[in-house]
Amino acid sequence: GATVLPNSPEDAELERVAxxxxxxxxxxxxxxxxxxxxxxxxxxxxxxxxxIDYIPGEWLVESKSLKLYLGSFRNHGAFHEACTVSIAKRLEELLQPAWLRIGGYWFPRGGMPIDVFYQTGEAPSGVWIPEQNVPGYRGRG
Amino acid sequence: GATVLPNSPEDAELERVAxxxxxxxxxxxxxxxxxxxxxxxxxxxxxxxxxIDYIPGEWLVESKSLKLYLGSFRNHGAFHEACTVSIAKRLEELLQPAWLRIGGYWFPRGGMPIDVFYQTGEAPSGVWIPEQNVPGYRGRG
Amino acid sequence: GATVLPNSPEDAELERVAxxxxxxxxxxxxxxxxxxxxxxxxxxxxxxxxxIDYIPGEWLVESKSLKLYLGSFRNHGAFHEACTVSIAKRLEELLQPAWLRIGGYWFPRGGMPIDVFYQTGEAPSGVWIPEQNVPGYRGRG
Amino acid sequence: GATVLPNSPEDAELERVAxxxxxxxxxxxxxxxxxxxxxxxxxxxxxxxxxIDYIPGEWLVESKSLKLYLGSFRNHGAFHEACTVSIAKRLEELLQPAWLRIGGYWFPRGGMPIDVFYQTGEAPSGVWIPEQNVPGYRGRG
Amino acid sequence: GATVLPNSPEDAELERVAxxxxxxxxxxxxxxxxxxxxxxxxxxxxxxxxxIDYIPGEWLVESKSLKLYLGSFRNHGAFHEACTVSIAKRLEELLQPAWLRIGGYWFPRGGMPIDVFYQTGEAPSGVWIPEQNVPGYRGRG
Amino acid sequence: GATVLPNSPEDAELERVAxxxxxxxxxxxxxxxxxxxxxxxxxxxxxxxxxIDYIPGEWLVESKSLKLYLGSFRNHGAFHEACTVSIAKRLEELLQPAWLRIGGYWFPRGGMPIDVFYQTGEAPSGVWIPEQNVPGYRGRG
Amino acid sequence: GATVLPNSPEDAELERVAxxxxxxxxxxxxxxxxxxxxxxxxxxxxxxxxxIDYIPGEWLVESKSLKLYLGSFRNHGAFHEACTVSIAKRLEELLQPAWLRIGGYWFPRGGMPIDVFYQTGEAPSGVWIPEQNVPGYRGRG
Amino acid sequence: GATVLPNSPEDAELERVAxxxxxxxxxxxxxxxxxxxxxxxxxxxxxxxxxIDYIPGEWLVESKSLKLYLGSFRNHGAFHEACTVSIAKRLEELLQPAWLRIGGYWFPRGGMPIDVFYQTGEAPSGVWIPEQNVPGYRGRG
Amino acid sequence: GATVLPNSPEDAELERVAxxxxxxxxxxxxxxxxxxxxxxxxxxxxxxxxxIDYIPGEWLVESKSLKLYLGSFRNHGAFHEACTVSIAKRLEELLQPAWLRIGGYWFPRGGMPIDVFYQTGEAPSGVWIPEQNVPGYRGRG
Amino acid sequence: GATVLPNSPEDAELERVAxxxxxxxxxxxxxxxxxxxxxxxxxxxxxxxxxIDYIPGEWLVESKSLKLYLGSFRNHGAFHEACTVSIAKRLEELLQPAWLRIGGYWFPRGGMPIDVFYQTGEAPSGVWIPEQNVPGYRGRG
Ligand SMILES: [Ca+2]
Ligand SMILES: [Ca+2]
Ligand SMILES: [Ca+2]
Ligand SMILES: [Ca+2]
Ligand SMILES: [Ca+2]
Ligand SMILES: [Ca+2]
Ligand SMILES: [Ca+2]
Ligand SMILES: [Ca+2]
Ligand SMILES: [Ca+2]
Ligand SMILES: [Ca+2]
Ligand SMILES: [Ca+2]
Ligand SMILES: [Ca+2]
Ligand SMILES: [Ca+2]
Ligand SMILES: [Ca+2]
Ligand SMILES: [Ca+2]
Ligand SMILES: [Ca+2]
Structure with missing residues (x-):
């Protein structure tokens, strides 16, 4: 159906399921x-x-609401560093996960891209956390 | 020969060999x-x-029965997270392995794929466990 | 400076230079x-x-105006096929190029991406037109 | 919503739009x-x-019905060669396209995969038809 | 079941189906x-x-017999060039295809690999024949 | 030794050898x-x-002078399109080659790279001219 | 606007923001x-x-000034090892980061490239620091 | 010269040199x-x-005898898991290495490949042991 | 055995077989x-x-003699262009092939590699001649 | 200028700079x-x-002398294992580095390549030592 994209991250209703x-x-x-x-x-x-990687505790994020929440930045002004970290913090607050991290791989501005890497703290031992392995920026050639 | 695909994971007879x-x-x-x-x-x-990675104890999974077990999800409803973890648990129960893990790399829904990574606990030292290195999802371009 | 993104393709002023x-x-x-x-x-x-590939005649498209024109689709509803072709036609009208083509490589919807390939007609002989070689969609694994 | 997957290709209602x-x-x-x-x-x-590549005439295939049509082979018996070609012929009949082709890249059986390549005839000149460039099967190493 | 591998290409019974x-x-x-x-x-x-690529006429090669035929070279002496071409000729004789080709990509001997490319003649127009695109030999680094 | 980089393309002495x-x-x-x-x-x-690709006639470009000529753009203002084409024309004038082309693959400005492809005319038949196959620009992910 | 490229790293005004x-x-x-x-x-x-990777403390580097600072080496003589390390030290002095590293991947001279890897010291635990994974130099083939 | 391939692993004379x-x-x-x-x-x-990776002690394996030993499995029946591990054990017995491991990357059977990873025990610290990084199995697409 | 590497291309005895x-x-x-x-x-x-690609007539080049011939350039002075073309001409003279070509992909000198592409003339129709697809030179990043 | 390649590693004068x-x-x-x-x-x-990777102490290796030293093996007989390790030991003696390692990735002989990995001992903590990530040998396909 025709779900309406939220106007801003604040307006987005991020939901959780057991x-x-x-x-x-x-x-x-x-x-x-x-x-x-x-x-x-x-x-x-x-x-x-x-x-986005997380180790759930009691809750999973509801996928469609996550998609809408991420879509709500479309008309929203945000610096690369703060934007990336704020997404993690919003999920952290909602989900109270055992652990969470986000990698933000931004397209180049001025020919020079920025990546932002945030995690909630030391990764727990005993849980499998593969590397994200997003390829680095290459320029041309 | 014409082996019949089991109707559901419950119907599948997963077998082990020494x-x-x-x-x-x-x-x-x-x-x-x-x-x-x-x-x-x-x-x-x-x-x-x-x-699926495992360190066998007394048992190996019998390959053809594993194939049929995995095939038995074909007409079975399952959420990504629970489906991936349940396959590991079924194998764990059957094989009593020293250690086991599964990576589930799901095709995108709503343009956004989910990966699920589960292991039975801390990996034993002294055993060689290479990374799975399945490429991340790329979208287009 | 703070250039304003046009509200729609119709509002965008696509410019040409000699x-x-x-x-x-x-x-x-x-x-x-x-x-x-x-x-x-x-x-x-x-x-x-x-x-977008083109063989210019009297005119080149002005790069910044092209960027703003493409940006103007941000809040604009458009089907994949018509959107891709309409961009080419707008450029064709403005530039009167010797030849032009566009490849639109869309992200998957329902797990199945659409690509759209349009050119203004038979490619002229004697001009070098390399393939675009955008990788096909891979899914996972 | 909960669209029901058709039981067979014959049951699937493949639709077209202008x-x-x-x-x-x-x-x-x-x-x-x-x-x-x-x-x-x-x-x-x-x-x-x-x-699947096609040059539309009066009609486009409706995307969701195409997805359901392809999904309808799920419980349907079909040889690789005939299955691939039959999909093309069904689309050809419905859409009366200027031209159409399909590449079917099948997973290996007995360690040896089959690819099937079909097109409705000589490709029209003046239309851009990029290669599909699906990577060949590699085996291991 | 326990199909016996033929002792030589001459002993292999290559079969065809309609x-x-x-x-x-x-x-x-x-x-x-x-x-x-x-x-x-x-x-x-x-x-x-x-x-191996072919455009079938009245016959398809039966897959399992093809696998066994190829397997029959296991204990058979054959030079790279003649071996590759002879496989094509055997298939040509059996299938009377509209057209056929084979690419043989041999592992290096003396550090220098040989590839052999054979086809039955000019490719027919109007049939889609994608390139094989097997990567070239790289050595190291 | 300490060769001095020319101040501009005009100052560069591009040389040829038989x-x-x-x-x-x-x-x-x-x-x-x-x-x-x-x-x-x-x-x-x-x-x-x-x-840069060329089919030499009587002359080859002298490699070191070509390097210095290309280096002479370092402090020189030039638009992407004209710069790429002018390099080809300078070589054409000097070498009188049977044929010549240049591909200029520029780094992105405003997130959007430009490529420029020029050749002196229809490629001669009977000479082998492989594609340049420089990968397209990918952005991120 | 027409920002002037600094004449040397010493002349470049590298700036920080909160x-x-x-x-x-x-x-x-x-x-x-x-x-x-x-x-x-x-x-x-x-x-x-x-x-360049860093874990900011009180300050972020201002992106445009970083670009100009890096651009200021254009007419500046510098050995590979010292140049790479000096960029890190300049940033370290300005930003007082929790940690910083730089990878300098230099183009080959004499056919043999040099890479330089520097970090300010032991990486802090609990922060996510992905590998840079810049591909190694390949030569040809 | 015409070295005869051993009939079985037992018949192969694996040799060592200082x-x-x-x-x-x-x-x-x-x-x-x-x-x-x-x-x-x-x-x-x-x-x-x-x-195969190993840290030699007093002995190196003689390369040609290793090649013949591996060739001796050609007419020998062996399960994937036991075959891979037995090669390591044979080398271990002969060479008394400080450490040894083997990765066996088997071609798919039933569409599903098996990899086997074995090492003689905890890797010694202070010796450089790069990952093998053999790509995972991809299927098609 | 201990075959002696020829001192120069002139000394190398390039041989042919039927x-x-x-x-x-x-x-x-x-x-x-x-x-x-x-x-x-x-x-x-x-x-x-x-x-090196060729379409044999009456003769094949004998592989080991080809290896020694190519090895004979080891202590021989040769310019990139002439060296590459001369190898082709020597083979042409010996083999009288229906057609022959060579691609020489040289490692960079002064940071700029040279490739040389030569063929004996127009490629015959009806013979399959796949592209060599050796990757272009990339530099770094 | 015309630097003479040393006749053997012993003749090569490997130099260091502060x-x-x-x-x-x-x-x-x-x-x-x-x-x-x-x-x-x-x-x-x-x-x-x-x-070759090293962490310099008081000395850097002088690049041109390193190139000539490596070039001096051209007419020198050396086994893969000993050759690779000896290069490291020569550099170690000259440079007295904090740490050094070498990866030797040899082209295949008998179809089977050897890699040799040596380091001077446990890597120091607090220094960034990225993996070399030279791709493994692939054979064909
Ligand atoms: Ca940019
Ligand atoms: Ca890791
Ligand atoms: Ca690792
Ligand atoms: Ca989707
Ligand atoms: Ca082309
Ligand atoms: Ca093409
Ligand atoms: Ca070899
Ligand atoms: Ca092509
Ligand atoms: Ca083609
Ligand atoms: Ca071509
Ligand atoms: Ca092509
Ligand atoms: Ca890592
Ligand atoms: Ca299989
Ligand atoms: Ca160089
Ligand atoms: Ca081609
Ligand atoms: Ca690592």
Missing amino acids: NPEAGTDYLVRFTQPEFTSLCPMTGQPDFAHLV | NPEAGTDYLVRFTQPEFTSLCPMTGQPDFAHLV | NPEAGTDYLVRFTQPEFTSLCPMTGQPDFAHLV | NPEAGTDYLVRFTQPEFTSLCPMTGQPDFAHLV | NPEAGTDYLVRFTQPEFTSLCPMTGQPDFAHLV | NPEAGTDYLVRFTQPEFTSLCPMTGQPDFAHLV | NPEAGTDYLVRFTQPEFTSLCPMTGQPDFAHLV | NPEAGTDYLVRFTQPEFTSLCPMTGQPDFAHLV | NPEAGTDYLVRFTQPEFTSLCPMTGQPDFAHLV | NPEAGTDYLVRFTQPEFTSLCPMTGQPDFAHLV
């Missing part, structure tokens, strides 16, 4: 190659490829 | 790029690329 | 991996990687 | 990496990666 | 990355990656 | 991934990966 | 594939691909 | 992409890509 | 990634990756 | 894809791709 495997440690990875926001200085569009 | 190298620690990896199940909400097909 | 090498046949390729529009049915965002 | 760019020659490519059918000899699942 | 799409021009590609024969000079094993 | 295989048609390709010039509007640096 | 996420540990990565300096022995141009 | 760098810890890696054995159940050929 | 498939048109490709010669100006070593 | 960043821990990597020596048994050429 973790069907609560009590078991595992990692969930979401890859969102379709992220866009606005530059708060110039209003021009920014684009990023995002990868 | 480990010919029992007493030696080594890792076995199965890669199944041909996995499909049904979405329990919509009934629509889901697809995944699965990689 | 071709400094008019009289010489050559090909210009623009690659825009940061394209987004809205689905006219659901209002949800769509993303594409675009590659 | 081509919004009728009168313009262009190519549309659909990539479906999530295709599965049954082996008519053994009843065991087969998997394929499909890429 | 082409279910006779009257339609299409291409079938078999990839066999598991080919081995013996060097007729030294008796040492040789290995190759083979790719 | 073609040791004059009378034989062959192609020479130079790849220069270390090219930089200045934007004539802003004075900011631009970078490109260049690939 | 870290909007001060108090949170995260990593920022800048990739600059467009770096060039001069060889202090011969005056000839050198090129490098640079990747 | 380690010219005895007393120095280093790793030797052999890659054998040309391995084949027989399935003990069906007699059909199996293929594998093998990578 | 084509076992004379009367059939096919292509043979040799890849030699281990080629080295000397720079005639400086005496310093040069390296190249060579790929 | 480390301009002495007192700072960093890693220097040299990649030499153009290495060749002779087989001491047969006199035939061997080729390798070498990667």
Whole structure:
């Protein structure tokens, strides 16, 4: 159906569902190659490829609400560093995960891309956390 | 011959054979790029690329029965997270391995794929456990 | 400076400059991996990687205006096929090029991406037109 | 919503919509990496990666109905060669396209994969038809 | 079941089945990355990656018999050039295809690999024959 | 030794030497991934990966002088299109080659790279001219 | 606007802005594939691909000033090892980061490239620091 | 010369030579992409890509005898797991290495490949042991 | 055995054997990634990756003599262009092939590699001649 | 100028220069894809791709002398294992580095390549030592 994209991250209703495997440690990875926001200085569009990893506790994020939440940055001004970290913090608050991290791989501005890597703290031992292995920026040739 | 695909994971008879190298620690990896199940909400097909690693104890999984067990999800509704973890738990119960893990690399829904990573606990030292290195999702371009 | 993104393709002022090498046949390729529009049915965002090739006549497209024109689809509803072709036709009208083509490589919807390939007609002989070689969609694994 | 997967290709209602760019020659490519059918000899699942290219005439295929049509092979027995060609012929009948082709890239059986390549005839000149460039099968190493 | 590998290509019974799409021009590609024969000079094993393309007429090759035929070179002495071409000629004789080709990509001997490319003649127009695109030999680094 | 980089393309002394295989048609390709010039509007640096192909007549370009000529753009303002084409024309004038082309693969500005492809005219038949196959720009992910 | 490139690293005014996420540990990565300096022995141009990682404390580097600072090496003589390390030290002095590293991947001289890897000391635990994974130099083939 | 391939692993004479760098810890890696054995159940050929790493003590394996030993599995029935581990044990017995491991990357059977990873125990610290990084199995697409 | 490397190309005895498939048109490709010669100006070593394609007439080149012939450039001074073309001409003279070509992919000197592409003339129709597809030079990043 | 290649490693004068960043821990990597020596048994050429990493103390190796030293193996007989390790030991003696390692990636002999990995001992903590990530040997396909 015709779900309306929220106007801003604040307006987005990020939802959680009960973790069907609560009590078991595992990692969930979401890859969102379709992220866009606005530059708060110039209003021009920014684009990023995002990868979010988390070890759920009692809750899983509800997938469709996550998609809408990420979509809500479309008309929202945000600096690369703060934007990436704020997504993690919003999920952290909602999900109270055992652990969470986000990699934000931003498209180049001025020919020079920025990547932002954040995690909630030391990774727990005994849980499998593969590297994200998003290729580095290459330029040309 | 014309082996019948089991109707559901519960119907599948997963079998084990004696480990010919029992007493030696080594890792076995199965890669199944041909996995499909049904979405329990919509009934629509889901697809995944699965990689299973285990360190056998007394038992190896019998390969053909593993193939049929994985094939039995074909007409079975299962959420990504629970489906991936349940396959590991079924193998764990049957094989009592020294250690086991599964990576479930699901095809995108709503443009955003989910990966699920589960292991039975801290990896034993002294056994060689290479990374799975399944490429991340790229989108386009 | 803070250039304002046009509200729609119709509002965008696509500009041309004199071709400094008019009289010489050559090909210009623009690659825009940061394209987004809205689905006219659901209002949800769509993303594409675009590659535009043209053989200029009297005119070159002015780069910044091209960027703003492509950016103007951000809040605009457009079907994949018509959107891709309409970009080519707008450029064709403005530039009167010897020849032009566009490849639109859209991100998957329902797990199945669409590519759209359009050119203004038979490619002229004697001009070098390399293939775009954008990798096909891979899914997972 | 909960669309029901058709029981067989015959049951699937493949639909067409008016081509919004009728009168313009262009190519549309659909990539479906999530295709599965049954082996008519053994009843065991087969998997394929499909890429369909067509030059629309008066009609476009309606995307969701195409997805359901392809999904309808899930419980249907079909040989690789005939299955691939039959999909093309069904689309040809419905769409009366200027031209159409399909590449079926099947997963290995007995360690040896089959690819099937079909087109409706000589490709029209003046229309851009990029190669599909699906990587060849590699085995291991 | 326990099919016996033929002792030599002469002993192998290569079989054909009726082409279910006779009257339609299409291409079938078999990839066999598991080919081995013996060097007729030294008796040492040789290995190759083979790719066979053909446009069937009245007949398709029966897949299992093709696998056994290729397997029958295992204890058979054959030079790279003649071995590759002879496989094509055997298939040509059996299938009377509209057209056929084989690429034999042999592992290096003396550090220098040989590839052999053979086809039955000019490729028919109007049939789609994608390139095989097997990567060239790289050495190290 | 300490060769001085010329101040501008005009100051660079591009030299030629006799073609040791004059009378034989062959192609020479130079790849220069270390090219930089200045934007004539802003004075900011631009970078490109260049690939030059030519079929020599009586003359070969002297390699070191070619390197210095390309290096002479370092402090020189030049638009992407004109810069790429002018390099070809300078070589054409000096060498009077049977045929020549240049691919200029420029780093992105405003997130959108430009490629420029120029050749002196229809490629002669009977000479082998492989594609340059420089990978397209990918953005991120 | 037409910002003037500084004449030397000493002349470049590298600027810092307040870290909007001060108090949170995260990593920022800048990739600059467009770096060039001069060889202090011969005056000839050198090129490098640079990747800078840092964990900000109170300050972030201001992106445009970083670009100009890196651009200021254009007419500056610097040995590979010292140049790479000096960039890190300049940033360290300005930003007082929790940790910083730089990878300098230099283009080959004499056919043999040099890479330089420097970090300010032991990486802090609990912060996510992905590998840079810049591909090694390959030569040809 | 015409060395005769041994009939079985038992018949193969695996030889050792004095380690010219005895007393120095280093790793030797052999890659054998040309391995084949027989399935003990069906007699059909199996293929594998093998990578063997070891830290020599007093002895190195003699290369040609290693090649013949691996070749001796050609007409020998062996299960994937036991075959891979037994090669390591044979080398271990002969060489008394400081440490040894083997990765066996088997071609798919039933569409699902098996990898086997074995090492003699905890890797010694202070010796450099790079990952084998053999790509995972991909299926198609 | 201990074959002696010839001192120069003139000293090398390149040999031919009867084509076992004379009367059939096919292509043979040799890849030699281990080629080295000397720079005639400086005496310093040069390296190249060579790929030779030919359509045999009455004769095949004898592989070991080809290896020794290519090895004979080791202490021989030769310019890139002339060296590559001369190898082709020597083979042409010996083999009288229906057609022949060589690609010489030289390692960079002064940071800029040269490729040389030569063929004996227009390629015959009806014979399959795949592209060599040796990757272009990339520099770094 | 015309520097003479030393006749043997013993004749090569490997030189050192003062480390301009002495007192700072960093890693220097040299990649030499153009290495060749002779087989001491047969006199035939061997080729390798070498990667050398070191953490300098008071000294850096002088680049040109390193190139000549590596070039001096051209007419020198050396076994793969001893050759690789001896290069490291020569550098260790000259430079007294904090740490050093070498990876020798040799081209296949008998179809089976050898890699040799040596380091001077446990890597120091607090210094960044990226993996060399030279791709494994692939064979064909
Ligand atoms: Ca940019
Ligand atoms: Ca890791
Ligand atoms: Ca690792
Ligand atoms: Ca989707
Ligand atoms: Ca082309
Ligand atoms: Ca094409
Ligand atoms: Ca070899
Ligand atoms: Ca092509
Ligand atoms: Ca083609
Ligand atoms: Ca071509
Ligand atoms: Ca082509
Ligand atoms: Ca790591
Ligand atoms: Ca199989
Ligand atoms: Ca160089
Ligand atoms: Ca071609
Ligand atoms: Ca690592």
